[in-house]
Amino acid sequence: MLEKALTGSKRYWAWVFFLLALIGAGTLAYLKQFSYGLGLTGMSRDVSWGLYIGQFTFLVGVAASAVMLVIPYYLHHYKTFGRIVILGEFLAVSAVIMCVTFIFVDMGQPMRIMNVILHPRPNSVMFWDSMVLSGYLLLNIVIGWTTLGAERRAVPPPKWVKPLIYLSVPWAVSIHTVTAFLYAGLPGRHFWLSAIMAARFLASAFAGGPSFLLILSLLVRKLTKFDPGKEAVQTLGKIVTYAMFLNVFFMLLEVFTAFYSNIPGEMASFKYLYAGLDGHSRLVPLMWTSSILAVVSMAMLIFPKIRAKENLLLMACIAVFISLWIDKGFGLVIGGFIPNPMEHVVEYWPTLPETIITVGVYALGFLVLTVLYKVAISVKEDVEGAAYKKIEPAGQAVSK
Amino acid sequence: MSMDRRQFMKIAGLSAVLGIGGSLIIDKAGHAGLGAGPRYEQGPNAIEAKRWGMVIDAGKIKTGEDYKRIIKACHSIHNVPDFGEAKDEVKWIWTDDYEHTFPSAENPFMDQTYKEKPFLLMCNHCEFPACVRVCPTKATFKRPDGIVVMDYHRCIGCRFCMAACPFGARSFNWRDPRPFIKQVNPEYPTRMKGVVEKCTFCVERLAKGQGPACAEASNGAMVYGDLMDPNSEIRKILATTYTIRRKPELGTEPSIFYVIGGSENNA
Numbered sequence: 001m002l003e004k005a006l007t008g009s010k011r012y013w014a015w016v017f018f019l020l021a022l023i024g025a026g027t028l029a030y031l032k033q034f035s036y037g038l039g040l041t042g043m044s045r046d047v048s049w050g051l052y053i054g055q056f057t058f059l060v061g062v063a064a065s066a067v068m069l070v071i072p073y074y075l076h077h078y079k080t081f082g083r084i085v086i087l088g089e090f091l092a093v094s095a096v097i098m099c100v101t102f103i104f105v106d107m108g109q110p111m112r113i114m115n116v117i118l119h120p121r122p123n124s125v126m127f128w129d130s131m132v133l134s135g136y137l138l139l140n141i142v143i144g145w146t147t148l149g150a151e152r153r154a155v156p157p158p159k160w161v162k163p164l165i166y167l168s169v170p171w172a173v174s175i176h177t178v179t180a181f182l183y184a185g186l187p188g189r190h191f192w193l194s195a196i197m198a199a200r201f202l203a204s205a206f207a208g209g210p211s212f213l214l215i216l217s218l219l220v221r222k223l224t225k226f227d228p229g230k231e232a233v234q235t236l237g238k239i240v241t242y243a244m245f246l247n248v249f250f251m252l253l254e255v256f257t258a259f260y261s262n263i264p265g266e267m268a269s270f271k272y273l274y275a276g277l278d279g280h281s282r283l284v285p286l287m288w289t290s291s292i293l294a295v296v297s298m299a300m301l302i303f304p305k306i307r308a309k310e311n312l313l314l315m316a317c318i319a320v321f322i323s324l325w326i327d328k329g330f331g332l333v334i335g336g337f338i339p340n341p342m343e344h345v346v347e348y349w350p351t352l353p354e355t356i357i358t359v360g361v362y363a364l365g366f367l368v369l370t371v372l373y374k375v376a377i378s379v380k381e382d383v384e385g386a387a388y389k390k391i392e393p394a395g396q397a398v399s400k
Numbered sequence: 401m402s403m404d405r406r407q408f409m410k411i412a413g414l415s416a417v418l419g420i421g422g423s424l425i426i427d428k429a430g431h432a433g434l435g436a437g438p439r440y441e442q443g444p445n446a447i448e449a450k451r452w453g454m455v456i457d458a459g460k461i462k463t464g465e466d467y468k469r470i471i472k473a474c475h476s477i478h479n480v481p482d483f484g485e486a487k488d489e490v491k492w493i494w495t496d497d498y499e500h501t502f503p504s505a506e507n508p509f510m511d512q513t514y515k516e517k518p519f520l521l522m523c524n525h526c527e528f529p530a531c532v533r534v535c536p537t538k539a540t541f542k543r544p545d546g547i548v549v550m551d552y553h554r555c556i557g558c559r560f561c562m563a564a565c566p567f568g569a570r571s572f573n574w575r576d577p578r579p580f581i582k583q584v585n586p587e588y589p590t591r592m593k594g595v596v597e598k599c600t601f602c603v604e605r606l607a608k609g610q611g612p613a614c615a616e617a618s619n620g621a622m623v624y625g626d627l628m629d630p631n632s633e634i635r636k637i638l639a640t641t642y643t644i645r646r647k648p649e650l651g652t653e654p655s656i657f658y659v660i661g662g663s664e665n666n667a
Binding site for chain 2: 036037038039040043044045046048049103106107108109110112113115116118119120121123124125126127130182183186187188189265336337340341342343344346
């Protein structure tokens with residue numbers, strides 16, 4: 001099926017080469033980082049994780065969100081998602097690839113990456129995170145590729161793939177839970193030391209991932225002959241709405257505990273992020289942008305009449321996505337390091353090479369996504385083209 | 401020499417990845433002193449303990465010169481680089497004021513002398529170290545004598561330990577530290593970029609029968625000893641003097657104790 005990615009319009013190739021150029025720029029910047037060291041980034045002794053780990057955390061959520069399509073389709077036989085479930089699975093694949101790459105570029109000694117397997121410490125959450133992430137990547141590649149192959153030949157997918165699909169549901173929950181445990185079990189990091197962290201992560205993932213998928217679905221409809229379906233888009237909108245409200249609710253729970261208890265350590269990071277601390281306020285405009293976008297998006301999403309208009313729904317989803325990207329890809333990780341364990345405020349801002357490397361990793365993910373979507377959509381276009389003659393709704397062969 | 405070493409380490413690293421006797425090569429490198437980790441032969445005069453600890457009597461460290469001397473004693477023998485800027489900073493022992501050393505024991509009305517007085521901060525060699533728990537490769541580990549040390553060759557530079565340590569005791573080599581070491585001590589390994597490092601309680605000196613360098617330079621203000629030996633000097637001080645630890649509420653059980661008011665006032 002991969003050959004489908006090798007033929008395409010001029011626009012397709014222009015996009016592919018554009019991404020390749022960005023990957024090239026990112027690689028050059030990475031080579032510089034590789035020889036100079038991570039000092040090339042804005043990270044320091046006090047803020048020792050930055051943009052890379054923030055993006056990693058955010059993208060684990062995007063990956064996990066595929067389950068929001070898998071559950072309705074495979075567990076509840078919600079046929080409407082038959083057309084887009086593969087888009088969710090392939091989005092998960094590209095998101096996990098980005099996650100792994102972000103971890104790699106964040107390592108001080110990347111040549112020693114195999115030490116995680118050669119000398120594993122099962123007590124370390126990071127060991128488990130690498131295990132569940134690679135497992136999830138494998139699951140989604142196998143499931144996506146097999147079901148798509150079956151659809152292409154207009155046969156039901158092989159029986160052995162069903163247990164894998166069921167397994168992928170708790171597995172998706174596990175990747176984001178384990179990622180939350182990276183943070184939620186550290187003594188002395190008040191901002192992260194919260195029992196609700198994993199739940200918050202999942203809620204923001206189930207809002208951010210589907211909102212991105214909705215944007216992608218509308219893009220696919222515009223650029224190709226394949227239509228993910230109006231109803232599927234509307235259902236995605238509903239999922240985004242519920243998850244976003246849940247996410248903001250969870251976040252407000254944290255705010256209540258911190259400020260009603262009046263414990264300084266619990267409040268400090270919130271103060272730094274939203275008001276500034278000890279005269280340092282570099283992230284304040286960014287965090288308020290996130291908050292305002294969240295409020296605006298929720299005000300739009302809560303009204304079914306607004307949601308029903310696809311253009312407005314699209315705008316709301318873009319707002320959700322940007323809001324969560326700032327909140328999780330930036331505020332959550334950086335905020336946890338400020339103030340530092342001695343309660344000094346040392347700020348962080350990514351450098352230009354760090355940004356170029358980040359853009360490069362995203363370009364790599366988008367290239368994988370483009371190729372996978374190209375294959376999936378070409379298959380679906382072929383199947384539907386053939387189905388027109390038979391007057392039978394295609395794209396649902398899988399659900400038998 | 402440095403080129404040869406670099407090439408050697410590349411080959412050693414590669415064979416470790418491929419699993420072709422990599423560990424053997426690294427072991428040999430360790431004994432040859434080629435940037436070795438915390439692997440030291442116990443000498444005939446080695447001093448040992450069940451659990452090493454230290455009491456720092458802040459009252460006995462009077463002047464800024466005293467602090468400088470203690471910090472320099474550690475940093476110079478351990479080849480700790482001086483970058484001259486905060487962003488890339490590497491430090492094993494340093495000072496801060498009371499409020500930032502003991503953030504959970506603030507007191508706005510305390511005596512100005514102690515409020516502004518510097519305190520020495522270093523790795524606490526915790527009994528239940530969070531840094532050890534989170535390290536994915538066992539590069540950071542606790543020795544049977546309670547000292548938390550690092551294998552610089554195994555560290556992958558993920559910096560999870562830095563996020564986990566509640567005491568800010570860990571530094572990362574954001575870039576090659578070697579050009580920033582004023583005078584290299586050939587007795588102790590230098591580090592490479594991309595690995596984490598911290599105070600080692602001078603395991604290499606204990607193995608030769610010497611005490612930690614900071615304690616030696618402190619004129620008796622820093623007393624080290626075996627916390628599990630009820631007859632040790634450190635236990636006698638702890639039994640007769642009021643001492644506090646940094647963030648005891650986190651349950652890591654730090655092994656560094658502080659006498660705040662000076663032992664003569666509290667005994």
